[in-house]
Amino acid sequence: MANTKNVSKAVVNRLPRYYRTLRELADQGIGRISSKELALQMDLTASQIRQDLSCFGGFGQQGYGYSVDKLIVELERILGVAGSQRAILLGVGNLGRALLRNFDFSYCGVRPIAAFDTAQTVVGSDFRGIHVHALQELEEYCERERPDIAVLCVPADKAMDMAQRLVKNGIRGIWNFSNVSMKEDVLGVPVQDVHFSDSLMTLCYRMKDTDPFDEINEIE
Amino acid sequence: MANTKNVSKAVVNRLPRYYRTLRELADQGIGRISSKELALQMDLTASQIRQDLSCFGGFGQQGYGYSVDKLIVELERILGVAGSQRAILLGVGNLGRALLRNFDFSYCGVRPIAAFDTAQTVVGSDFRGIHVHALQELEEYCERERPDIAVLCVPADKAMDMAQRLVKNGIRGIWNFSNVSMKEDVLGVPVQDVHFSDSLMTLCYRMKDTDPFDEINEIE
Numbered sequence: 001m002a003n004t005k006n007v008s009k010a011v012v013n014r015l016p017r018y019y020r021t022l023r024e025l026a027d028q029g030i031g032r033i034s035s036k037e038l039a040l041q042m043d044l045t046a047s048q049i050r051q052d053l054s055c056f057g058g059f060g061q062q063g064y065g066y067s068v069d070k071l072i073v074e075l076e077r078i079l080g081v082a083g084s085q086r087a088i089l090l091g092v093g094n095l096g097r098a099l100l101r102n103f104d105f106s107y108c109g110v111r112p113i114a115a116f117d118t119a120q121t122v123v124g125s126d127f128r129g130i131h132v133h134a135l136q137e138l139e140e141y142c143e144r145e146r147p148d149i150a151v152l153c154v155p156a157d158k159a160m161d162m163a164q165r166l167v168k169n170g171i172r173g174i175w176n177f178s179n180v181s182m183k184e185d186v187l188g189v190p191v192q193d194v195h196f197s198d199s200l201m202t203l204c205y206r207m208k209d210t211d212p213f214d215e216i217n218e219i220e
Numbered sequence: 221m222a223n224t225k226n227v228s229k230a231v232v233n234r235l236p237r238y239y240r241t242l243r244e245l246a247d248q249g250i251g252r253i254s255s256k257e258l259a260l261q262m263d264l265t266a267s268q269i270r271q272d273l274s275c276f277g278g279f280g281q282q283g284y285g286y287s288v289d290k291l292i293v294e295l296e297r298i299l300g301v302a303g304s305q306r307a308i309l310l311g312v313g314n315l316g317r318a319l320l321r322n323f324d325f326s327y328c329g330v331r332p333i334a335a336f337d338t339a340q341t342v343v344g345s346d347f348r349g350i351h352v353h354a355l356q357e358l359e360e361y362c363e364r365e366r367p368d369i370a371v372l373c374v375p376a377d378k379a380m381d382m383a384q385r386l387v388k389n390g391i392r393g394i395w396n397f398s399n400v401s402m403k404e405d406v407l408g409v410p411v412q413d414v415h416f417s418d419s420l421m422t423l424c425y426r427m428k429d430t431d432p433f434d435e436i437n438e439i440e
Contacts (some may be wrong), residue, residue, distance in 0.1 A: 009263075012422075012425070013422070014417075014420035015342050015421070015422075015425065016415075016417065016421040016422060017418065018419065019421065020415065021419065024401060034406060040400070043229075064430075078425070079421050079424060079425045080424045080425050080428040081232060081424050081425075081426065082423055083284065085373050085424055085427070093318065094314045094315070094317040094318035094321060094322075095314070095315070095322070097314040098313065098314035098315035098318055099416075101314060102314075102315070102399075103306040103416055103417075104417070105398075105420075107417050108417050108420045108421050108424060109424060110237075110420060110424065113427065130351070147423075148427070149423065149427070171429040172427055173423050173424075173426070174423075175419065175420055175423050181244060181324075189427075190399035190423060190426040190427055192418065192420070192422055192423035192426070193419075194419050195236070195240065196319075196323055196414065197240065197323075197324070197327050197328050198236035198237065198240065199235065199384055199412045199413075199414050200325075200328045200330060200412070201235070201239065201299050201328050202232075202393055202411060202412055203369065203394075203412035204237075204299060204300045204301050204305055204328060204329060204330065204369075204413070205232070205298070205299045205300050205301075206393070206394040206410040207300065207368070207369070207409075207410055208239075208300040208303045208390055
């Protein structure tokens with residue numbers, strides 16, 4: 001297996017989608033899949049699939065296809081989702097509650113262990129077994145439990161201060177729903193932003209009646 | 221401007237990120253930017269930036285850079301976000317409320333005009349001026365108001381039926397938070413899924429202490 005050092009960022013960004021698609025196939029009881037079928041599922045070309053999978057040690061065999069289960073295990077290892085990271089959630093408003101109640105953290109190998117808020121109305125309550133602590137307990141809690149990930153659902157104007165406080169308390173990665181861009185080189189840990197607007201814009205783009213590239217041609 | 225017909229899907233997928241970055245620059249009062257500076261902001265190479273922007277008519281000038289405002293206007297046109305699409309939201313649980321209360325639809329050129337739910341506790345209430353109707357009023361409402369986009373926040377087991385009902389009522393695009401994959405060829409309209417898990421997985425990947433590609437080399 002060659003070229004593994006040269007895996008491009010574009011391939012890395014596609015890994016979660018490969019993982020998701022393969023998990024769906026496994027759920028449907030499908031054990032093997034050809035690059036052609038996988039290409040159809042993922043809206044890529046078969047040769048792109050073959051190239052991507054070879055980058056991370058794809059187990060395809062001519063005329064036989066890929067083993068869905070083996071690819072899933074390999075992707076879990078590469079993505080680090082089999083690592084059982086522990087997460088705390090900051091800000092138990094509507095979005096925080098939606099995540100605690102409905103999001104399948106375990107799918108990503110992550111376990112939520114606590115939530116924090118300042119509002120008396122929510123501190124002390126539980127969501128699917130996750131207890132909401134008062135924010136002032138954060139330092140003591142982090143020292144004792146050493147969580148890995150912080151899920152940041154606080155208002156925009158509090159996001160950066162909170163992120164810095166979390167990093168000071170040993171948090172190693174931030175899943176950022178706060179709609180504020182954070183400089184990773186200032187914080188010193190990876191920050192993954194969730195930008196709802198990107199997907200709504202892509203939808204609007206795809207809903208355009210006219211071929212957008214015809215329009216582009218009119219620019220000049 | 222050549223090659224506009226050959227704009228790759230990868231470029232199209234980057235358009236919202238270009239738009240977001242340029243809007244942030246404009247907010248900071250920055251009027252021009254070089255491909256090198258923009259590359260730093262977006263974690264791409266300068267030559268990739270120049271190539272991408274040339275695909276959609278970038279206005280760069282040697283030694284002068286790009287006009288931020290002009291690029292924003294162009295991107296709005298290409299993305300179709302200047303089109304004032306009208307959206308209804310289905311399912312006013314925690315996630316639906318979070319979107320109605322906090323998400324900036326106007327940033328994407330979308331205007332939410334109504335929400336629908338079945339729960340008596342929420343029907344009749346308002347969120348930032350958006351009224352929650354009983355679901356049984358959906359048909360009559362759609363015939364009268366002709367909304368373009370449906371924001372789907374219903375539980376997974378109700379998602380597909382609801383999507384088909386919406387398309388029957390003239391909805392032209394679905395922004396899907398239901399965590400259920402929908403076949404666009406069955407529905408006949410674009411569906412844009414929001415997969416929280418993709419970004420959490422990418423975070424886990426980036427938090428791995430060891431170089432993942434060293435590990436990949438051990439596979440064989």
